[in-house]
Amino acid sequence: MAQSNIDEKTIEELKQIMARYPQPRSALMPMLHLVQSVDGVVSQRGIEVIAELVGITEAQVQGVSTFYTQYLKHPGGKHHIGVCSTSLCAVMGGDALYDRISKRLGVDEGTTEDGMFTLERVECNAACDFAPVIMVNWEFMDNMTPEKADKLLDDLEAGRPVKPTRGATITSWRDNERLLAGFYDGKADEGVSAGEASLAGVEIARENNWSAPKGEAK
């Protein structure tokens, strides 16, 4: 069996996740996120521990983990780079960005040999007004350009702090997997309230003094 970092503390946390739901199986997805944060992959041990805790078979856990694209079958790198490749981002430069990054890292949908990056094409990430978009550890890197992408990778490689356009300072993919498992990291106050595009309409309204009608008297 491959190495696993799952220990008593992890199992305790997996049980905490289960306690959030009236039926333990509901905890499966956050549990898988936690396993990824601990092992860097949906590990064999992770599948077995979850199956045991939830009371289902390993085949069933595997059936679920392979359904969702965020769960990795092969160990992920320190940083996860997701380049949006759905039509709009692709057309507006996403394809070019992907090719550029892929060439630089020497991987096509995979993890670099040094374990620093996992590169994937991702589908529409709900940031179309910021196209083209790259997600780093599922944080928004909006309005990307080749130059910005180069700097992003330079900074990540050098370990320099990287701030997403809308999000908290990049740490690692695994840290954010823990967040997705429902373990809050205390960083909600980092980053902006809204990006520029999100504010397009409301700013025009302010400029023009437009608003919704006044409401009924209370």
Next chain:
Amino acid sequence: MTDVVQTDLVTLTIDDTQVSVPKGTTIIRAAEKIGIAIPRFCDHPLLDPRGSCRQCLVDVLDAGNGRGFPAAQASCTMTVAEGMVVRTQFTSEKAKKAQAGIMELLLINHPLDCPICDKAGECPLQNQAMSVGRGDTRFDGEKRHYPKPLEVTPQLLLDRERCILCARCTRFVEEIAGDPFISLASRGRNQQVAVYPEAESGSLYSGNVVQICPVGAFTAKSYRFNARPFDLVSVDTTCEHCASGCSLRTDQRHGKVRRRLAGFNPEVNEEWNCDKGRFAFASGHIDRVETPLVRVNGELQPASWPEAIRAAAAGLKKAGDKVGVLPGGRLTLENAYAYSKFARVALGTNNIDYRSRRGSKEEATFLLSAVAGATTPSYADLETAKQVVLVAFDPEYESPIVQLRLIKAVKKGLKVVNLSAIRTSRSDKLKAEWIPVEPGAEAAALGKVKLDADSIILVGERGALAAGALKAVVEAANKSGARWAWIPRRAGEIGAVESGCLPNALPGGRPVADVKARVDVATAWGLETIPGNVGLDAVEIVNAGAEGLLDALVIGGVELRDLPDPAAAMQAIDRSFTVSLENRLSQAALLADVVLPTALIEEQSGHFLNWEHRAGVVNKVVKSSAMTDLEILDLIATEMDAPIALDSTEKASNEWAGFGNWEGERPALETEPIEAQPEGVLLTAWSEPLWASAANDGEENLAASARAEFAALSEATAKSLGLEAGDEVSVSGDVASIRLPLQVREMVDGTIWIPANSRQGTLGELGAAVGHVVTVAKEGK
């Protein structure tokens, strides 16, 4: 009753024909009722509707509300409505086009490998593609490819390319068997049926997925590339392995059985069977006795039939009534009847006992007084009961189809209570309430279970090993109005009880000790009298034989290692003139003086009575000149000048049926005194179908799919013995030891569980017995 049905009927029109069906029926089922076959793949009457293959699309012109649907609808999921108007592919271009479209889509990724596919010739995809598909395909792209085939279990192979993802298999394992060892994995075009590669065990019912797969995706290793469906000759018959009584379809080619399928029998096995019933059928060919053998100068030598019959008759005649008969528990009703009659007519003895497993005196009384001729609950009753109480009985391992029916019933609200020393995954599948019971203490524990007229108690063969348990079952039922059934393991047991293969019983539950009963039987058999003394039971026969007190033995299909004391049995055979009726060179045959080869199950006809006492017909599958036990016994009896006049199966079954049930008194149930046990760890054990069993011989794939053997202790007991999970432990009886990896399980403290039929040795070979003390020691990690 009919009124209720009437009010719930819904009338609709399908292809211009009116049909009335119960509310809630799906369109596809309603169409079947009037002979309209709508093509389908994912739909299966015994599985929950899924609506995923979309092959069954029909044109719904009126949903019963005056409006129709613009697009064709799945008839497997849409339920009928009053006034509904439906057109199928036979009368609607829309339905026809929709079905042809779906078929073309299904085929874009299906390989054109029919010429080498096992399913070709009986393939729903192939057949329906011919009937509703387009003549050609417009697809000229790349098909999905997978490395082929995937070994799902040691017995099952999966060609994922062929799979059309109907999810029949995954629904079967989850809904019917409760063993989701396979699951759909990945998604979209990559979706596939997957197994967890490191999983420890599959399912005892895994072979059913091969049968319900509507394409050739699942194949059994043992049958792969073995025959073409159109070359096979199929015969409906009944499974010989256990008392569930599954109908089977056995397929042979060139006089050899190639495969067995679950037969269609809604009242018994529905459309399912277990892997043993499906895959274990080769053993008879491994070391088959081809000709009669007679021991000459200490060596078994081939002999002609007349020579062998003469030798057998002479030896038995010489022994007089100092003889014992051990027919075994695997005979058809007719063969069992022949042994019963042979013992009394030709040998003049009641020394006959079919029980090759450990039994008890009180069990013999119970079998005579409570089981013979009993009206028992049925499979259907298990579904309508409110509570089922399991006593010394693991349904999955000791009568697998009972387990399937219980799983089904539990979904409808049945509550299961399991009296057992160990909590098991099988009982968890039934969401059973586990009541921990020390082995041997079942009678007392049952007394504490609340029972009523909606309860059914199921007691297994191990009920004989707990003092007073069988009596307690009957009394608890009588008191509460609950019903009960005794569910033995072997297919021939009920038939053996009913035909009188017991020292205390004659056919139809007639007590040996009852003079009127004896007269009944003596008259029917043309005898002056029948011996009035209750004969020796199996243990006594073996012991007497070993001590040289018997001069002859007649042994049917008995595995000596199944007996409580195999060594004594060998000694008994050694010391007595032994006639062995066998199809294999078993331990008994090798030691016998005359070996008379019998027909294999596929070479004979007759009946098995299952636990419900329901007769299942055994049909001859292959042509053979081999004689059945009854024909051989008939020859010997004739040679002995004491004819039993049973030269055909029909004669035997007619004669047996002529007896009917004994209406008179039967002996009262009794409780044997409990044998005091010294301090120590008490043994609990049962036999599992895929572990050591002569019937599994030659089926390596099947054997490999069994779960690993282990020993189990409670946490506290393990601790007190200085053991922990994963330790290698030795478990010793009076004779020998076996070594097993230890599991720590929820079970009664002070008990240990081991397999009763370990490949290392049976309980008999260990000199151990359920409810008795064994020695447990640590052997290492």
Next chain:
Amino acid sequence: MTDLLTPVLTENWGKDKSWTYDFYAQHGGFEAAKKALKMKPEEVMNTVKDAGLRGRGGAGFPTGVKWSFIPQANPKPKYLIVNADESEPGTCKDMPLLLASPHLLLEGIVISAYAVNCHQAYIYIRGEAAHVARRMQAAVASMYEHGWFGKDIQGTGFDLDVTVHSGAGAYICGEETALLESLEGRRGQPRLKPPFPAVEGLFASPTVVNNVESISTVPSIIKNGVDWFASMGTEKSNGFTIYSISGHVARPGQYEAPLGTTFRQLLQLAGGIRKGHQLKFFTPGGSSTPMLTEEHLDTPLDFEGLAAVGSMLGTKAMQTFDETTSVVRTTTRWAEFYQHESCGKCTPCREGTQWLVQILKKLEAGQGEEGDVDKLLAVCDDINGLSFCTLAGGAVSCVTSAIAHFRPEFELGYTTPAWEAFPYEKSALFEGGVK
């Protein structure tokens, strides 16, 4: 006359610490919840029903009516689930809302849960948005701290627990029954209906599933009243909504306006198509809604207006493309999206999207054959309406509408690669790609 833009949900976006409890409380937050908790649950439900709020997640089913389907006599617990699985290509309104004003949704949850007698709500957020999960986790915690969630909220005797649940990458989980499967820890494949979620949803209990924007709109309706809401929008499409404009426009972004606003009006606000270019086509409500062109600029962007021109309002996500764009390329990508996101359950979607992609890729590469376009349409015809859920319908809409508007461009794929006819670098927002 209502103003062209009517910021309600977006009003506080961008303001300092807008995502915090204190900010929300200081800017009129919870007035609606306080008001609602003094009303009877049926009154709250009827208000939302009367306001004519229609679901903002794509289907447009009236929210209050959906609530009324919850059988109150059923003794099982009732569940409210907020669908924050925003994944439809082009749709990008819920994520910014949750980042900037999470309490708007949470106040909406208090009111909505109260209306349907629910004591446990779940917020199912797509997994690929870490900061959104973070802000929501913090916001939910703040609601517990301030007595808005938990036992006896605000001393009203009403109990409400709210759990944030992150998905893990599956568009199909935006479909409500697939979401339920997912939330039960299963593969996100849609369930058979009936039973409908209102009767047997999460854990086989009565369940209502609503979109983020729908629930977030509820507080304003309670606060300002039915007439106020109905004073915006059109006759059958009441109120305001967030329109998301993306693509080749000068100022892409979120524009909150009354329903029935035209794309010409919105495009003007967004500064028109990027300089020197012209509109080629746009999707009115995400990629699953049939694409439209110049001729539809004056179509009212509401449920009825778009239905009248053969499209749908969907998620009101206008992906806008100029004349540099190869429609064959965008269609191929969208088809690949549907292929990738198909759950695999039913044949037409699983196999059909795959076939569409294979043909489209050939056309994009200029390697199509005579008849391929008709074949595309024929395959679409074999999928359309016959799949288990509506995902495949989205794929069909995008292909058939593209061919309807631009058939010659697809036929060009028999001879010419799309990248030759429409050099891809011209569509990008920047010069140069691969270094």
